[in-house]
Amino acid sequence: MTDSLSARHRKIIEAVRAIPRGRVSSYGQVAQRAGLPGRARLVGKVLRDLDEGQKVPWHRVVRAGGGLAFPPDSEAYAEQVQRLQRDGVNVVRGRVPRLHWEPIDDMDAQIWGQPF
DNA sequence: CCGATGACTCTGC
């Protein structure tokens, strides 16, 4: 009843919701954090099927390398840029600067610490 | 089962 979504989908949603404001993560990283290494495409599918009432910060998920997953002339692209800027994340030439990427390991976290 | 698709990623040229 309540769960028309599989457990994997929920883990992915949680992983996306866990991305802090001012930071972005990649599809692959979200998949890994959800315990689904190699399922980046699945993450994309889940995000695509999101409802508006889900309250998921989908805009904080970008491609590996920091680029947005939408064509620059699309509305989705424009909206993602808007939302990111509202988060304090600047988008330069279609991609998010490194400082906003989620640290991969503890050492990175120690070096970079907080993005601001 | 097969083939096509896709909000992906990595490697190589």
Added chain:
DNA sequence: CGCAGAGCCATCG
């Protein structure tokens, strides 16, 4: 930087 190829895997016809 861009493009092709291959790997990946859920979903659909």
